[in-house]
Amino acid sequence: MRPAQFGILLASVAFAAGPALAEKIFVSNEKGNTVTVLDGASHEVIHTIEGMQRPRGITASPDGKHVYVCASDDNLVRVYDAETYEELPSLPSGPDPELFVLHPSGNPLYIANEDDNIVTVVDVETRQVLAEVPVGVEPEGMGVSPDGKIVVNTSETTNMAHMIDTETYEIVANVLVDSRPRFAQYTPDGKFLLVSAEIGGTVSVIDTATNEIVKKIGFEVPGVLPEALQPVGVRVTADGAKAYVALGPANRVAVVDLGTLEVTDYLLVGQRVWQLAFSPDGKLLYTTNGNSNDISIIDVATDKVLKSVQVGEQPWGVVAVP
Amino acid sequence: MKMKGWLLAGAALVASAAWAVDGTEYRAAVLRVDVPNRPLPISRLDVPPEDLGFAGATLGTADNATTGSFMGQKFTTETVIATPETAEAEMQKLVDAGIWWIVVMADADTTVKLADIAGDRALVLNAAATDDTLRAEGCRANLLHTAPSDAMLTDALAQYLVWKKWDEWFLIEGSHPEDKALAEAYRRAATKFGAKIVEERVFEDTGGARRSDSGTVQVQGQMPAFTQRAPAHDVVLAADRSDVFAVHLPYHTWEPRPVVGSAGLTPESWHPSHEAWGATQFQTRFERQAGRPAQDEDYQVWMALRVLGEAATRTQGGDFAAIHDFVLSDGFDLAAFKGQKLTFRDWDGQLRQPILLAYDKVVVSVSPQAEFLHQVSQLDTLGIDRPETQCKK
Known part of the structure; x- marks a missing residue:
């Protein structure tokens, strides 16, 4: 991209998106042992939080005041004040937490423990473990239905999505998907669940009423080896029209039309694109690119990649708070 | 519960x-x-x-x-x-x-x-x-x-050595049939990926105990002498399935060259x-x-x-x-x-x-190397491909 064009695009985005003054982006850097904080408007790095080991999954409370980080090698969830970056008391997580999801109400937190084949449920206020739910081998992806009634865990070696009732902590259904399921994301209306399978190379679209797979979305990019097309992070726009799928070592984000369930575009981003997050207004999509140590910023309206910003070493997860 | x-x-x-x-x-x-x-x-x-x-x-x-x-x-x-x-x-x-x-x-x-x-x-x-x-x-x-297979393991190492431009190999093989077969796999890999074996020697297994209280004294004299006067080479490649000599090669070669194959940088499934x-x-x-x-x-x-x-x-x-x-x-x-x-x-x-190339502490690289392409699966750049197979099952 030529510098002149770049400048214009950047200016127009800042103007069009008009994020709130305090908007911030938090990026966990798995190898750097840090969280990079970027300003949501300028996309400049404004702070680096240190003092954690192998941060991976990252999320924020619904009010945007607290940021939760899976510190995998610390075996706990670290909590930070999004305003001051002060570290708050940690949450127990069970061993080797990788990914988690917050209940839509902001409590509790559901954590996948890769080493123990369990999902740990933690009350973020009392910091007590509420339950441990046995699931398949190597639990990884976590999703929660918009009504908060079902939390989904994907197990990477068992190759299933386990639907867990958030009231009883019992598994109510299991759906077999393709190899090494990494991420689970509901559509905003809760009617469909998207599950990415990294090694299988597909995203399964599950009808949540029947728990049946209605379609497996495959990916194909000319000039890219099929085995490099490895879907990982998935996000769905607030209007439910489009899904974005990070394709790992293919260095692309696929755009899926959720009406037709067809891939409409592939966006070239940084290397080993891993997880995705929208800006609070939903106008921008941020991608973590693990091998190029940067994030890419995508304009959701036009599906154009606007720019990339260097963060820490091996960025893994990302969350934006208002 | x-x-x-x-x-x-x-x-x-x-x-x-x-x-x-x-x-x-x-x-x-x-x-x-x-x-x-x-x-x-x-x-x-x-x-x-x-x-x-x-x-x-x-x-x-x-x-x-x-x-x-x-x-x-x-x-x-x-x-x-x-x-x-x-x-x-x-x-x-x-x-x-x-x-x-x-x-x-x-x-x-x-x-x-x-x-x-x-x-x-x-x-x-x-x-x-x-x-x-x-x-x-x-x-x-x-x-x-x-x-x-040996063909996969040797191809995996060969790809990395060729990528590294360490393509002149000094091959030392053991004297047992399984060592000979492994050496043959390395010759095949060298031809396949354009490396040159500049010298070949056989390390005879003369029997006796593999270890003794004064073992290193002899080894320190023996291995440098055994690797002396070889033409210029990038690596010393050991084909020693029988575990007779290879692990004694690192730090004992006449020339200061890395050891690969059965010791040093080894191709492994895990x-x-x-x-x-x-x-x-x-x-x-x-x-x-x-x-x-x-x-x-x-x-x-x-x-x-x-x-x-x-x-x-x-x-x-x-x-x-x-x-x-x-x-x-x-x-x-x-x-x-x-x-x-x-x-x-x-x-x-x-x-x-994929095959891991590791030495004692870490995985150094994983083959296939990205630069070696294949029309069906990149993994088929390792080992015996469909057109070459001798299997008639």
């Missing part, structure tokens, strides 16, 4: 049309053929653990059982230790007991004999022998290989330091259960049993024929911490897999 969860999950499965609790029990076996009075390894660190391979079986069975608990499937694995004399009788017993998924850890000749005993009554999975002959004239329709692609989870699961790091054979047995588990999951109650057909179909793939799906070559039953 845990049991209740599973039972309820099972009940939900019955209720859902998408699910059938098939109640199938899958019985597998691991038959390990130990050669008595085998010489001790040079390094005491290389003494094989007593549960070599079996520990991989324990983990593979446990992983299958966890998945099976959601499917109403049970997995059991019988482990048997035999000698070359008792191996065939033990195989016959397993087949007669109706076990049709038998993982074998034995040398190439024994593996072929055992596969022939199994015939069409059982599938045999070779989790130990790397010999290329087993994938060529020794191949069998009922024999699959989770162990990589390494205790491997952490990429979720491998840490395998390592910690394995170590917690076995109390030691996993070795190649453990990983290869684990894969052999996970193939069964994966096929049982996908076929949902499949019998021998259904599982056999599925494993060899396009629909089959195995995730095994190598960053991509692993599948079987239909021409010789070999499992395609």
Whole structure:
């Protein structure tokens, strides 16, 4: 991209998106042992939080005041004040937490423990473990239905999505998907669940009423080896029209039309694109690119990649708070 | 709490049309053929653990059982230790007991004999022998290989050396037939990837104890002299399957050159330091259960049993024929911490897999190297490709 064009695009985005003054982006850097904080408007790095080991999954409370980080090698969830970056008391997580999801109400937190084949449920206020739910081998992806009634865990070696009732902590259904399921994301209306399978190379679209797979979305990019097309992070726009799928070592984000369930575009981003997050207004999509140590910023309206910003070493997860 | 969860999950499965609790029990076996009075390894660190391979079986069975608990499937694995004399009788017993998924850890000749005993009554999975002959004239329709072949291992190292532009090799091979076969695989790899073997020497095994209290004194004189006066070379490449000399080469070569092959940088299916692609989870699961790091054979047995588990999951109650057909179909793939799906070559039953290049502490690189392309699967740049196969099963 030529510098002149770049400048214009950047200016127009800042103007069009008009994020709130305090908007911030938090990026966990798995190898750097840090969280990079970027300003949501300028996309400049404004702070680096240190003092954690192998941060991976990252999320924020619904009010945007607290940021939760899976510190995998610390075996706990670290909590930070999004305003001051002060570290708050940690949450127990069970061993080797990788990914988690917050209940839509902001409590509790559901954590996948890769080493123990369990999902740990933690009350973020009392910091007590509420339950441990046995699931398949190597639990990884976590999703929660918009009504908060079902939390989904994907197990990477068992190759299933386990639907867990958030009231009883019992598994109510299991759906077999393709190899090494990494991420689970509901559509905003809760009617469909998207599950990415990294090694299988597909995203399964599950009808949540029947728990049946209605379609497996495959990916194909000319000039890219099929085995490099490895879907990982998935996000769905607030209007439910489009899904974005990070394709790992293919260095692309696929755009899926959720009406037709067809891939409409592939966006070239940084290397080993891993997880995705929208800006609070939903106008921008941020991608973590693990091998190029940067994030890419995508304009959701036009599906154009606007720019990339260097963060820490091996960025893994990302969350934006208002 | 845990049991209740599973039972309820099972009940939900019955209720859902998408699910059938098939109640199938899958019985597998691991038959390990130990050669008595085998010489001790040079390094005491290389003494094989007593549960070599079996520990991989324990983990593979446990992983299958966890998945099976959601499917109403049970997995059991019988482990048997035999000698070359008792191996065939033990195989016959397993087949007669109706076990049709038998993982074998034995040398190439024994593996072929055992596969022939199994015939069409059982599938045999070779989790130990790397010999290329087993994938060529020794191949069998009922024999699959989770162990990589020598051709794959040597190609993996060759790709890296060529990428590194260390393409002039000083090859030292042992004097046993299996060392000769390995050296031949390196010659083939050199030709395939454009490296040059500038010097070849044979290190004769003169017998005697591999270790003695004053051992290093002699080695320090012997190895430099043995590697003296070779033409200019980038690496010293050791083909020493018999473990007679290779581990004594590093730091003892006449020229200051890296040692690769059977010592130094070695091509392997697994390494205790491997952490990429979720491998840490395998390592910690394995170590917690076995109390030691996993070795190649453990990983290869684990894969052999996970193939069964994966096929049982996908076929949902499949019998021998259904599982056999599925494993060899396009629909089959195995995730095994190598960053991509692993599948079987239909021409010789070999499992395609990336190969780790490691020295004692870390994985240095993983082949195939990105620069070596292939029209079907990049993994087929490693080993014997379809047009070259000598397998007529």
